[in-house]
Amino acid sequence: MKIVVTVKQVPDPNSNLTLEADNTISREKEVVLDPGDECGVEEGLQLKEAHGGEVILVSMGPERAKDAIRKGLSMGADRGVLITDPSLAGADALLTARVLAAAIKKEEPDLVICATESYDGSTGMVPPMLAELLGFPQLTFAKKVEIDGSTVKVHRQTADGYQVVEAATPALITVTAAIAEPRYASLKGIMAARSKEIKEVAAGDLGVEKGRPAETIEGVVDAESRKAGEVIQDDGNAVEKIVQVLAAAKVL
Amino acid sequence: MAAILVYAELSEGKVATTSLELMAKARELGDVYAVALGSGAKDAAATLGKHGAKAVHINEDSVFDDYIAEPATDALASLVESEKPDLILFGFTSDSREVAGRLAARLGVGLISNAGDVTAKDGGFVAKVPYFGGAKVASMKANAKPAIVLVRPKSFEASEKGGTAEVKQLDVKVAEGSRRAHITERVAEASEKIKLEEARVVISGGRGMGGPQNFPLLEDLASALGGAVGASRAVVDAGWVPYSMQVGQTGKSVRPGVYIAVGISGAMQHTVGMKTSKVIIAINKDAEAPIMKMADLGVVGDAMKIVPALTAAVKAKKTK
Numbered sequence: 001m002k003i004v005v006t007v008k009q010v011p012d013p014n015s016n017l018t019l020e021a022d023n024t025i026s027r028e029k030e031v032v033l034d035p036g037d038e039c040g041v042e043e044g045l046q047l048k049e050a051h052g053g054e055v056i057l058v059s060m061g062p063e064r065a066k067d068a069i070r071k072g073l074s075m076g077a078d079r080g081v082l083i084t085d086p087s088l089a090g091a092d093a094l095l096t097a098r099v100l101a102a103a104i105k106k107e108e109p110d111l112v113i114c115a116t117e118s119y120d121g122s123t124g125m126v127p128p129m130l131a132e133l134l135g136f137p138q139l140t141f142a143k144k145v146e147i148d149g150s151t152v153k154v155h156r157q158t159a160d161g162y163q164v165v166e167a168a169t170p171a172l173i174t175v176t177a178a179i180a181e182p183r184y185a186s187l188k189g190i191m192a193a194r195s196k197e198i199k200e201v202a203a204g205d206l207g208v209e210k211g212r213p214a215e216t217i218e219g220v221v222d223a224e225s226r227k228a229g230e231v232i233q234d235d236g237n238a239v240e241k242i243v244q245v246l247a248a249a250k251v252l
Numbered sequence: 253m254a255a256i257l258v259y260a261e262l263s264e265g266k267v268a269t270t271s272l273e274l275m276a277k278a279r280e281l282g283d284v285y286a287v288a289l290g291s292g293a294k295d296a297a298a299t300l301g302k303h304g305a306k307a308v309h310i311n312e313d314s315v316f317d318d319y320i321a322e323p324a325t326d327a328l329a330s331l332v333e334s335e336k337p338d339l340i341l342f343g344f345t346s347d348s349r350e351v352a353g354r355l356a357a358r359l360g361v362g363l364i365s366n367a368g369d370v371t372a373k374d375g376g377f378v379a380k381v382p383y384f385g386g387a388k389v390a391s392m393k394a395n396a397k398p399a400i401v402l403v404r405p406k407s408f409e410a411s412e413k414g415g416t417a418e419v420k421q422l423d424v425k426v427a428e429g430s431r432r433a434h435i436t437e438r439v440a441e442a443s444e445k446i447k448l449e450e451a452r453v454v455i456s457g458g459r460g461m462g463g464p465q466n467f468p469l470l471e472d473l474a475s476a477l478g479g480a481v482g483a484s485r486a487v488v489d490a491g492w493v494p495y496s497m498q499v500g501q502t503g504k505s506v507r508p509g510v511y512i513a514v515g516i517s518g519a520m521q522h523t524v525g526m527k528t529s530k531v532i533i534a535i536n537k538d539a540e541a542p543i544m545k546m547a548d549l550g551v552v553g554d555a556m557k558i559v560p561a562l563t564a565a566v567k568a569k570k571t572k
């Protein structure tokens with residue numbers, strides 16, 4: 001089975017973000033493989049271990065997004081493809097999906113794995129757009145995936161439980177953090193990753209036209225914040241105080 | 253007047269609350285019509301009329317219930333072609349997101365996701381989108397026609413204002429090739445007594461609860477107050493509680509009368525889902541936790557001690 005996992009490099013969620021003068025999120029911060037995509041890589045590796053095949057990581061980003069691919073390769077993925085091109089900076093979700101679709105088509109995968117949304121942009125729109133552009137069905141919010149011959153079956157997380165969803169491959173799935181605990185790269189894995197192939201592709205090679213982005217940022221303001229209220233130490237009277245607040249709010 | 257199309261999501265044959273919230277906003281933006289697909293669409297049309305839809309395009313085929321995104325995308329694509337809306341509004345919910353993304357890709361237009369508000373401006377639309385982890389809000393102008401905007405649940409208040417919608421049968425040929433991602437089974441895990449989104453009191457636990465074994469403390473308090481229990485993503489990801497309990501950017505948005513955050517630090521991605529609650533109470537052993545800066549009442553102390561004592565006090569007060 002040929003599995004493509006899309007991987008995005010994002011500012012480290014554990015570091016503080018800063019804004020550039022043009023209101024884009026600073027990329028000069030520490031960057032990491034998106035933790036959601038780490039789960040995608042893990043799931044891809046587990047499926048490969050169970051069913052054989054190949055795991056290919058595909059990313060669109062600046063040159064240094066290679067580090068994110070390298071991280072996935074050190075976990076055990078086979079090779080990577082990086083679409084990098086200065087003209088793609090500031091791409092919107094649709095352009096991102098078009099670029100990824102063009103690169104992924106060349107691989108003719110049986111399965112494409114994405115995270116439900118990224119840690120930075122979090123539009124959650126790249127996967128459904130990608131599925132549409134690839135002409136694949138989408139099995140989304142998967143917290144469990146099974147492959148049986150050419151059928152893929154997922155447990156799709158819903159607000160109050162899950163649905164069982166099935167489709168024939170080729171298909172695109174999105175996975176939640178519940179899917180699998182990402183493995184640590186072993187020293188051997190890290191060494192092996194150094195010699196694994198990362199193919200660089202320019203946007204022009206893919207024949208994708210850059211249209212006008214979906215949105216133009218007109219301005220950025222501070223979010224409305226609530227004012228701090230009273231902060232008290234629990235010296236034994238805290239419960240009484242909470243009860244008063246509950247009563248004042250008429251829920252008690 | 254601009255033509256606004258609202259994608260009405262049906263859940264168990266009823267219009268989802270989020271879709272009704274969108275109706276309230278859509279009324280301010282132009283002439284509203286809606287589309288409802290799947291079992292219950294006809295009844296949904298009546299509800300949508302009461303919420304201000306002039307016309308509702310319906311199709312009751314169960315293919316829309318049973319297959320993910322693609323049949324609905326077919327229906328919407330044909331509707332867009334015939335009706336040429338200026339703006340299409342979707343809820344930022346699992347089901348709607350998938351349709352919106354596919355539709356945008358098929359039409360070749362971009363979209364704005366995760367918006368908290370939409371306004372009309374200079375003949376176009378501007379959406380407010382949480383930015384920078386929620387600390388900032390960006391105004392984004394939609395460049396496409398139709399403009400497609402996905403709006404977070406609980407961004408607006410639903411209200412009835414309207415009359416009877418004209419019901420229009422939407423004849424759409426769902427291609428055989430669109431019957432692919434097939435929902436074969438639905439399993440309910442959370443036997444929620446009170447829905448998190450509808451509860452007047454929400455008590456949420458975070459990593460400070462120490463482990464799943466302590467969540468019953470919150471359940472007890474919730475049942476004493478007639479509320480529901482929520483959680484931070486940290487404890488959902490850790491597998492302590494199911495995703496259905498997650499509050500925040502990638503979980504549910506709630507707006508209860510009282511929100512009690514227990515052992516939750518108050519990361520932006522959490523607070524974006526609860527900061528419009530009327531009253532916020534935080535229980536945290538760290539006086540410097542960000543949640544303390546937004547709570548109406550912050551109690552610095554050990555949740556393991558305070559919560560059981562609070563439950564007892566609430567029970568005592570109620571039997572009085």
Ligand SMILES: Cc1cc2nc3c(=O)[nH]c(=O)nc-3n(C[C@H](O)[C@H](O)[C@H](O)COP(=O)(O)OP(=O)(O)OC[C@H]3O[C@@H](n4cnc5c(N)ncnc54)[C@H](O)[C@@H]3O)c2cc1C
Nearest residue numbers: 006060091092093115117118121122123124125126364365
């Ligand atoms: C705060 C903010 C708001 C934004 N709002 C919008 C908006 O409303 N509309 C819009 O069109 N764009 C928007 N963008 C831009 C958008 O984030 C980028 O286009 C981004 O490249 C793709 O979207 P995403 O990160 O939201 O991906 P999502 O759709 O959230 O990502 C889901 C998954 O898709 C895959 N994926 C996404 N991007 C890549 C990539 N570059 N390489 C490999 N895999 C990838 C990964 O598996 C990822 O986990 C916004 C950006 C920010 C920072």
Ligand SMILES: Cc1cc2nc3c(=O)[nH]c(=O)nc-3n(C[C@H](O)[C@H](O)[C@H](O)COP(=O)(O)OP(=O)(O)OC[C@H]3O[C@@H](n4cnc5c(N)ncnc54)[C@H](O)[C@@H]3O)c2cc1C
Nearest residue numbers: 458459460484485486500501502503515517521522537555
């Ligand atoms: C893209 C993205 C989406 C996200 N979506 C969400 C989301 O939807 N919802 C969400 O919640 N998070 C979300 N997060 C994660 C978020 O950033 C935080 O990591 C998370 O909310 C932290 O959870 P927490 O407050 O339970 O844990 P922590 O931040 O670890 O806080 C635990 C708190 O418990 C307190 N504590 C410890 N022991 C006790 C005790 N005995 N008594 C009282 N207090 C105690 C500590 O002082 C601390 O303040 C998202 C992150 C990203 C990047």
